[in-house]
Amino acid sequence: MFIQQVMNGLTIGGVYALVAIGYTLVYGVLGMINFAHGSIYTLGAYFAWTAVARLGFSLPLAFLFSLACSVLVGVIVERTGYYPLRQATVENQIICIFGLSIVLDNLIMLIWGTVPKSFPSDIVPDWVSVGVAKFSPMQAIILLLTLVILLVLYLLVYKTKTGLAMRAIALNPEAASLMGINIGRLRLQTFILSAMLAAASGTMIGAYYKIISYNLGLSTVIKAFVVSILGGIGNISGAVVGGLVLGQIEGLGAAYVSTGYKDAFAFVVMILVLMLRPNGLLGTFTREKV
Amino acid sequence: MNSGLEVQQIKTMENKETNLPSSTPEAASPLLLDAREVTIRFGGLVAVNKVSFQLHENEIVGLIGPNGAGKTTLFNAISAQVPLSEGSLTFRGPEGKIDLTRLQAHDMTRIGIARTFQNIRIFKRMTVLENVLVGGHWRYRQPAISIMLGQRAYREEERKRTAEAMELLELLGLARYAHDPARSLPYGLQRRLEIARALATRPRLLLIDEPSAGMNDQETMELVDFIQNIRRQFGLTVFLIEHDMKFVMSFSQRIIVLSSGKKIAEGTPAEVQRHPLVIEAYLGEEMDYA
Amino acid sequence: MVKVLAETKALKFLDKRRKWLLVGALLAVAAVFPFCVQSSYLVHVANLALYYSIVAVSLDIVAGFLGEISFGHAGFIAVGAYTTTILNMRVLPDSWISFWIALLAGGLLAALAGVVVGIPAMRISGQYFFVVTMGFGEIIRFILLNWQSVTNGAFGITSIPSPSIGNFVFTERFHYYYLFLVILLLMIITISFLRYSYIGRAWIAIREDELAAEAMGIRLTYYKVLAFSISSFFAGIGGGLLGSYLNFLAPSNFLALESIMILVMVLLGGSGLIYGALFGAFLMTGFNEVLRPFEQYRMLIIGVLMMVLMFLKPRGLLGRE
Ligand SMILES: Nc1ncnc2c1ncn2[C@@H]1O[C@H](COP(=O)(O)OP(=O)(O)OP(=O)(O)O)[C@@H](O)[C@H]1O
Numbered sequence: 001m002f003i004q005q006v007m008n009g010l011t012i013g014g015v016y017a018l019v020a021i022g023y024t025l026v027y028g029v030l031g032m033i034n035f036a037h038g039s040i041y042t043l044g045a046y047f048a049w050t051a052v053a054r055l056g057f058s059l060p061l062a063f064l065f066s067l068a069c070s071v072l073v074g075v076i077v078e079r080t081g082y083y084p085l086r087q088a089t090v091e092n093q094i095i096c097i098f099g100l101s102i103v104l105d106n107l108i109m110l111i112w113g114t115v116p117k118s119f120p121s122d123i124v125p126d127w128v129s130v131g132v133a134k135f136s137p138m139q140a141i142i143l144l145l146t147l148v149i150l151l152v153l154y155l156l157v158y159k160t161k162t163g164l165a166m167r168a169i170a171l172n173p174e175a176a177s178l179m180g181i182n183i184g185r186l187r188l189q190t191f192i193l194s195a196m197l198a199a200a201s202g203t204m205i206g207a208y209y210k211i212i213s214y215n216l217g218l219s220t221v222i223k224a225f226v227v228s229i230l231g232g233i234g235n236i237s238g239a240v241v242g243g244l245v246l247g248q249i250e251g252l253g254a255a256y257v258s259t260g261y262k263d264a265f266a267f268v269v270m271i272l273v274l275m276l277r278p279n280g281l282l283g284t285f286t287r288e289k290v
Numbered sequence: 291m292n293s294g295l296e297v298q299q300i301k302t303m304e305n306k307e308t309n310l311p312s313s314t315p316e317a318a319s320p321l322l323l324d325a326r327e328v329t330i331r332f333g334g335l336v337a338v339n340k341v342s343f344q345l346h347e348n349e350i351v352g353l354i355g356p357n358g359a360g361k362t363t364l365f366n367a368i369s370a371q372v373p374l375s376e377g378s379l380t381f382r383g384p385e386g387k388i389d390l391t392r393l394q395a396h397d398m399t400r401i402g403i404a405r406t407f408q409n410i411r412i413f414k415r416m417t418v419l420e421n422v423l424v425g426g427h428w429r430y431r432q433p434a435i436s437i438m439l440g441q442r443a444y445r446e447e448e449r450k451r452t453a454e455a456m457e458l459l460e461l462l463g464l465a466r467y468a469h470d471p472a473r474s475l476p477y478g479l480q481r482r483l484e485i486a487r488a489l490a491t492r493p494r495l496l497l498i499d500e501p502s503a504g505m506n507d508q509e510t511m512e513l514v515d516f517i518q519n520i521r522r523q524f525g526l527t528v529f530l531i532e533h534d535m536k537f538v539m540s541f542s543q544r545i546i547v548l549s550s551g552k553k554i555a556e557g558t559p560a561e562v563q564r565h566p567l568v569i570e571a572y573l574g575e576e577m578d579y580a
Numbered sequence: 581m582v583k584v585l586a587e588t589k590a591l592k593f594l595d596k597r598r599k600w601l602l603v604g605a606l607l608a609v610a611a612v613f614p615f616c617v618q619s620s621y622l623v624h625v626a627n628l629a630l631y632y633s634i635v636a637v638s639l640d641i642v643a644g645f646l647g648e649i650s651f652g653h654a655g656f657i658a659v660g661a662y663t664t665t666i667l668n669m670r671v672l673p674d675s676w677i678s679f680w681i682a683l684l685a686g687g688l689l690a691a692l693a694g695v696v697v698g699i700p701a702m703r704i705s706g707q708y709f710f711v712v713t714m715g716f717g718e719i720i721r722f723i724l725l726n727w728q729s730v731t732n733g734a735f736g737i738t739s740i741p742s743p744s745i746g747n748f749v750f751t752e753r754f755h756y757y758y759l760f761l762v763i764l765l766l767m768i769i770t771i772s773f774l775r776y777s778y779i780g781r782a783w784i785a786i787r788e789d790e791l792a793a794e795a796m797g798i799r800l801t802y803y804k805v806l807a808f809s810i811s812s813f814f815a816g817i818g819g820g821l822l823g824s825y826l827n828f829l830a831p832s833n834f835l836a837l838e839s840i841m842i843l844v845m846v847l848l849g850g851s852g853l854i855y856g857a858l859f860g861a862f863l864m865t866g867f868n869e870v871l872r873p874f875e876q877y878r879m880l881i882i883g884v885l886m887m888v889l890m891f892l893k894p895r896g897l898l899g900r901e
């Protein structure tokens with residue numbers, strides 16, 4: 001039972017980490033709160049569902065289909081809701097991006113309906129018994145895929161020129177632009193990467209729980225906040241740690257405390273972290289210069 | 291006009307204090323601020339390094355030094371906006387000696403220290419009058435409930451403070467802008483407003499950070515007169531950071547020179563000007579005072 | 581009251597005489613409105629607009645004066661609503677005074693919640709303030725959903741009695757109309773007093789420049805928490821009134837989306853102006869009603885509206901610059 005809970009937490013936590021990395025990358029490079037992240041995640045899940053249930057794709061193909069669609073979504077969203085407001089005040093950005101995510105959620109609702117969609121139950125067998133322990137192939141797939149994505153992401157961010165530019169901009173936007181980095185393009189690239197991460201996570205979680213609904217966005221983006229706050233905002237390895245921590249807290253909390261509060265744990269943890277370690281579990285504190 | 295009254299009030303306050311035993315018998319006027327071995331570190335960077343100096347009442351002292359010498363940081367320490375790493379700062383307040391390191395930034399106006407900032411920090415979307423009224427903030431006594439119920443005691447208090455603020459604006463030649471938004475003032479007047487706001491706190495020590503930044507010679511000379519006038523009228527001690535040597539030499543009684551966080555010289559303008567370390571520190575800079 | 585309202589500098593963009601005229605005309609219209617329209621539906625819409633005005637203006641203290649984006653206002657409204665209702669129905673003796681005591685208690689408990697949330701929320705930097713407030717709002721909702729013995733969970737509390745004064749019972753919609761109107765006016769006067777006092781100036785100073793405000797002797801935490809608690813107090817009062825008006829309360833009245841809608845009202849009209857929040861509340865409520873036949877598209881249109889507004893009028897419809 002306990003082991004099973006830990007495994008569940010690990011699976012979910014890994015995906016949370018991906019969601020949060022997508023969120024935190026945008027915050028780091030664009031300097032904007034990525035409210036629409038949850039909606040892009042939901043959209044990714046619906047693309048995958050459409051591919052599987054309507055177009056008859058296999059799951060891996062549906063995954064790729066969802067990723068491809070998310071590139072387009074990323075471009076549209078960044079250019080309509082983010083880019084035009086890059087100079088605006090934080091309030092304006094938040095309201096605009098929030099409006100954008102309401103638009104996305106409601107478009108999803110209008111296209112796919114309010115009734116939750118379920119993935120066909122036979123895409124992957126639920127459980128396989130190995131001796132006494134039961135083991136879920138879906139969980140294994142998700143864990144493996146998460147690891148692969150993390151690895152790719154690591155190579156991208158730490159071993160490519162684009163990744164270097166991203167990190168430079170996150171550290172010091174002015175200096176980076178002086179160094180001749182094309183900020184407009186980098187912002188778009190980052191956003192697309194973030195949208196792909198969202199779509200990948202949405203697809204995985206959709207296939208895992210086998211049910212999706214149009215209003216997943218808000219709770220998802222809240223989890224991304226929480227995880228990125230846990231890990232320290234703009235910190236990629238922090239997001240991985242934060243995702244895993246939140247996954248465990250939710251899994252174990254639901255199992256041993258109460259399922260009714262499952263979604264509230266995220267907030268309680270976040271508020272505790274903010275009070276005790278305002279810059280995340282790994283972060284350091286800085287204050288505005290006079 | 292009542293402005294004479296105001297000056298008188300301050301004068302009587304001082305007279306009372308001069309009866310107190312002075313801690314520096316050799317000085318002409320009593321000691322106001324005593325800085326001993328003040329050290330401020332930011333991580334590995336030592337911004338201010340074992341700086342000791344004293345300020346006496348009614349003095350006007352210049353603080354000069356090349357860029358990054360630690361001048362602003364020293365001000366931040368005196369106004370408790372940056373913590374001391376080592377050393378002590380003692381201020382002779384209305385009721386005896388005060389250890390400044392135990393106070394918080396918002397306590398400073400109460401004991402009689404006010405400051406301006408290097409890059410003007412007035413409240414832009416408030417009127418000029420309101421900016422000055424904020425300077426009087428600490429002297430309000432009526433509680434929130436009295437305001438909410440519109441009680442006479444509060445309206446009385448507000449009327450008195452507003453009259454005082456108007457008087458101050460009158461004195462500083464800002465009265466006709468009283469109801470304009472502060473951001474609509476031209477640059478030079480914004481500087482002046484920032485000083486007015488500081489004066490409204492009724493300080494005994496006024497810290498002015500690079501008042502002539504961004505001004506031409508003509509404006510700078512006007513500013514010299516202005517500062518000397520207010521010092522005389524309000525019986526203040528002025529501690530002033532300056533970059534423009536000509537300016538600071540023209541009216542400081544004493545000058546303290548910082549370089550790379552260390553105090554390298556102190557004395558009258560003439561003494562400092564001849565000091566070999568000062569010449570060395572300023573080598574390559576314009577030296578247009580010579 | 582006309583005089584006090586006219587004297588508050590909240591409308592100082594007009595010259596004094598036109599300000600008087602406008603305020604007087606608005607009050608006159610407001611005073612006779614229920615008798616001019618013969619439709620009970622329109623009075624109901626006006627009541628909703630007045631309720632939203634109460635909560636939007638109360639949010640303006642935090643969102644406008646202090647300049648902190650709060651996404652948890654529905655949480656404070658919920659605290660006031662449930663406290664008032666539960667105290668009135670189950671705890672206090674059966675008397676007409678009980679409701680008013682309960683209403684005050686609801687406001688005070690909401691204010692206390694404001695302090696409890698405010699202190700940790702103030703310790704974090706501006707951008708993440710709204711996440712904490714949203715978290716708070718959601719936590720309140722989860723408590724309401726799960727603490728079934730007291731709140732009756734998702735089913736909510738039904739048959740909430742109408743308030744009364746002596747033998748007069750607020751039964752008709754237009755009764756509530758005047759109740760809401762009086763409370764809204766009292767609140768606006770109180771908040772205007774605060775805005776143009778040293779406390780209001782301290783809030784604005786903090787919004788404009790925390791560091792300079794601190795150097796001018798303003799205790800940041802104290803004034804932020806004060807703003808938060810006064811704002812929550814009025815939100816709680818609004819909640820208590822809402823429960824008695826709808827005769828029904830459920831956690832679904834207080835979704836995060838509700839908080840966001842209230843914030844949009846404030847920003848739509850123009851934050852920090854009081855009359856901006858008022859205008860936004862009326863506009864948004866009207867908008868909601870007009871869009872009712874297109875229920876499916878309502879949120880979509882609101883979302884588009886939010887975006888367009890931020891492009892075209894970043895300071896709100898009545899805000900300048
Ligand atoms: N809050 C801070 N955190 C880290 N480093 C700081 C901070 N404030 C100042 N410094 C560093 O301390 C050093 C001294 O800075 P300071 O602003 O005091 O110089 P200054 O003498 O006022 O220079 P200028 O003439 O340019 O205003 C600089 O190297 C600066 O980068």
Ligand SMILES: [Mg+2]
Nearest residue numbers: 361362363408
């Ligand atoms: Mg400086």
